Amino acid sequence: MKSEENRFEKLTRPEVNKFIEKNINKSIPDLILKGSPFKDVDIKDIINQIIGKEKAKKKLPHWYKNEKIVYPPKLNLEQTSSEITALHKSKLISCKTLLDMTGGFGIDSYYFAKKVISLLYTELNAELCRIVKHNTKAFGIDNFDIKNEDSIEFLQKNSQIFNWIYIDPSRRNEKTKVFKLKDSLPNIIEHLKIIEEKSERFMLKTSPMYDIQMGYRELKGVKEIHIISVKNEVKELLWIIDWRKQNSRL
Numbered sequence: 001m002k003s004e005e006n007r008f009e010k011l012t013r014p015e016v017n018k019f020i021e022k023n024i025n026k027s028i029p030d031l032i033l034k035g036s037p038f039k040d041v042d043i044k045d046i047i048n049q050i051i052g053k054e055k056a057k058k059k060l061p062h063w064y065k066n067e068k069i070v071y072p073p074k075l076n077l078e079q080t081s082s083e084i085t086a087l088h089k090s091k092l093i094s095c096k097t098l099l100d101m102t103g104g105f106g107i108d109s110y111y112f113a114k115k116v117i118s119l120l121y122t123e124l125n126a127e128l129c130r131i132v133k134h135n136t137k138a139f140g141i142d143n144f145d146i147k148n149e150d151s152i153e154f155l156q157k158n159s160q161i162f163n164w165i166y167i168d169p170s171r172r173n174e175k176t177k178v179f180k181l182k183d184s185l186p187n188i189i190e191h192l193k194i195i196e197e198k199s200e201r202f203m204l205k206t207s208p209m210y211d212i213q214m215g216y217r218e219l220k221g222v223k224e225i226h227i228i229s230v231k232n233e234v235k236e237l238l239w240i241i242d243w244r245k246q247n248s249r250l
């Protein structure tokens, strides 16, 4: 872990940042051919930073402005919520404890952390956990606990009950994009019972392609559905679940 922290420190030092900024929008194959101008920084990490910064400029301006931020591979970055939609979600909650079961690049977690006393981020991918750990330090956040483990197993092993559980299941399955909950990871349809046992309230993000009637059939306790659109494009459906409620008819 120490050497990884060192790797991210080297990658975000001023002269490396300057090189990265200079090469935004330049040809990636050319850069790979030339190799890294820094002995202690891998060209693969530099390329990730270049692609990450290009994407972050619009989608994650707060991240883009912080020179210490490390970006994950493009695929992980494509799966994250945008800053504006994450901020909207965070406005819907205010509580002591929240578990984010699919931490990813931590954009949703970052905004939730501002609204809770303690936030627990769980994520299967170890590299994402290392990157998010570095980035939370760069932002000076201290109520953000990171666990590199399967969130379903975590719920099965632990007795804690969270005020809120949030989930944004992975919608990539062997290189194709999926939108049904049963095809996403984790498959929450199979694990609704344990989520209900371990949370007072539950927030679920789905693809805009996920059928609302199907959601009413598959989920219980649907209290609110938010259709989140940015500049007239629907980006996500947000399901607020109150376990004490019966689904109302559509």
Ligand SMILES: C[S@@+](CC[C@H](N)C(=O)[O-])C[C@H]1O[C@@H](n2cnc3c(N)ncnc32)[C@H](O)[C@@H]1O
Pocket: 079, 080, 081, 101, 102, 103, 104, 105, 106, 107, 108, 109, 122, 123, 124, 125, 128, 149, 150, 151, 152, 168, 169, 170, 171, 185, 186
């Ligand atoms: C759509 S991304 C989440 C993006 C995140 N909301 C953000 O704002 O950056 C889904 C993430 O869930 C993770 N994941 C999938 N199944 C998991 C599981 N059982 N436990 C923990 N993480 C899981 C994937 O590795 C992926 O990084």
